[in-house]
Amino acid sequence: MRSAWQWILALAMSTMIVFSFITDAPQQNIGESSRIFYYHIPQAWICVIAFIISAIYSAKFLKSKNLLDDDRAVNAARLGFMFCILATVTGSIFAKVTWGSFWNWDPRETSIFILLLIYAAYFALRGAMDEEHKRAQLASVYSIMASITVPFLVFVVPRITPSLHPEDSIIDENMKFTMSPEVRMIFFSSLIIFTVIFIWMFKLDNRISFLERFQKEKEA
Amino acid sequence: MLSKAISIFLKDFRQEFRTRYAINSIMLFGITTLTVVSFSLGESNLPPKLSATLYWIIIFFSAMSSLAHVFVREEESGTAMALRLHTEAEPVFFGKFLFNFTVLFVLMLIITPLFLLFTDTYQGDMLLFSFILFLGIIDLCSATTIIAAIVARTSTKGALFAILSFPIMLPLLLVLVRATEKVFLESTFSQLSPDFIFLVSFPIVMLTASFMLFKFVWFD
Known part of the structure; x- marks a missing residue:
């Protein structure tokens, strides 16, 4: 019974992938390449969600001083980093096909790049300390400080910096173009499926780190 | 609280004058980069965008070279523990913030006229420019002071400071460069709002x- 929802997830994912290729391309004026939209946006969404989860567990750690909360923050950050790389790569491929170059420094590319840097800095900081408790505490503070700058990145900078290239309107159109019911159906199911996969991976990671900590305590 | 912060600031100030480490390194770093920039550009007339970018690169990396010093010094000389016993965390933060503010202010006071002299690009409202610089100093210090405190407690102090600060400051730097460019292009206050x-x-x-x-960074 336990694995029933995993079978459902596998079935849903396969169906979503098939439908994302056999239906009409979501944005006609971009053409076939716009199908990446079904994968790219859920990945970017997970990337931000993971970042927020990591910051929440960091704050929780500072309150509870429970190292398990810190483990959860790291696990969320690690998964978020992976999805961030995926989103950057898919976005870059899309940019190459539509705008002719892999990187254009438009506001959204800038913000995902900074998100990548923040994740990398977070892991660099953790690598620089040996003592477990101190590492958890300082990394938590950094994670919260970094998450505070994200609203500036996502909402403020794109609004006050004029778009760096004229084709930028495509992105905005893409973000809120009137989706046909079919497209909307596939897009939102993809969003839900990716979120469920993320939660599953996150839970697995948490169980592993819990068992590791349990083992360590038993040995000590 | 305020009087304690000011006494910590004065202590740092006095200590700085014994060695002049922070002020010397930040000045030499700033002047070296400025010389390289103006020497290699020679007589060529810089467009406002380029000179604004160069200006903030010089300031940012000079700041990175020595703003962490205020906390690193406490840890290295072993006086951090005494300070921890003596006062609460908040006055320490505020005192160190004031000290970094002063260091950066002195740097700007010397670098800015030299930069304008060497690159010879200055047009626009002097008052507006100084106002942006003043806000820029506060912005840079507000983001870096806590990171300096984090970095001081790790094993690899120097390199980590720039790595951790950069993602947090990037949106800020983008805005500062843009605002400075606008001033060089003789924009008015309302265009800069x-x-x-x-x-x-x-x-x-x-x-x-x-x-x-x-307090989570400062105390164990």
Whole structure:
């Protein structure tokens, strides 16, 4: 019974992938390449969600001083980093096909790049300390400080910096173009499926780190 | 609280004058980069965008070279523990913030006229420019002071400071460069208002968060 929802997830994912290729391309004026939209946006969404989860567990750690909360923050950050790389790569491929170059420094590319840097800095900081408790505490503070700058990145900078290239309107159109019911159906199911996969991976990671900590305590 | 912060600031100030480490390194770093820039550019007339970018690169990396020193010194000389016993966390943060503010202010006071002299690009409102610089100093210090405190407690101090600061400061630097460019292009105050909103709100958010989180960095 336990694995029933995993079978459902596998079935849903396969169906979503098939439908994302056999239906009409979501944005006609971009053409076939716009199908990446079904994968790219859920990945970017997970990337931000993971970042927020990591910051929440960091704050929780500072309150509870429970190292398990810190483990959860790291696990969320690690998964978020992976999805961030995926989103950057898919976005870059899309940019190459539509705008002719892999990187254009438009506001959204800038913000995902900074998100990548923040994740990398977070892991660099953790690598620089040996003592477990101190590492958890300082990394938590950094994670919260970094998450505070994200609203500036996502909402403020794109609004006050004029778009760096004229084709930028495509992105905005893409973000809120009137989706046909079919497209909307596939897009939102993809969003839900990716979120469920993320939660599953996150839970697995948490169980592993819990068992590791349990083992360590038993040995000590 | 304020008097304690000021006495910590004065202590740092006096200590600085014994060795002049922070001020010397930041000045030499700033002047060296400035010389390289102006020497290699020679007589060529810089467009405003380029000179604004170069200016903030010089300031940012000079700041990176020595703003962490204020906390690293306490840890290295072993006086951090005494300070921890003596006062609460908040006055320490505020005192160190004031000290970094002063160091950066002195740097700007010397680098800015030299930069304008060497590159010979200056047009626009002097008052507006100084106002942006003043906000820029507060912005830079508000984001870096807590990171300096984090870095001082790790094993690899120097390199980590720039790595951790960069992602947090990148949106800020983008706005500062843009605002400076606008001033060089002789914009008026109203054209700059979106940038000012950012430059005023950023340190408020950063300082509030730092104030709340600093005790977790400072105490074990």
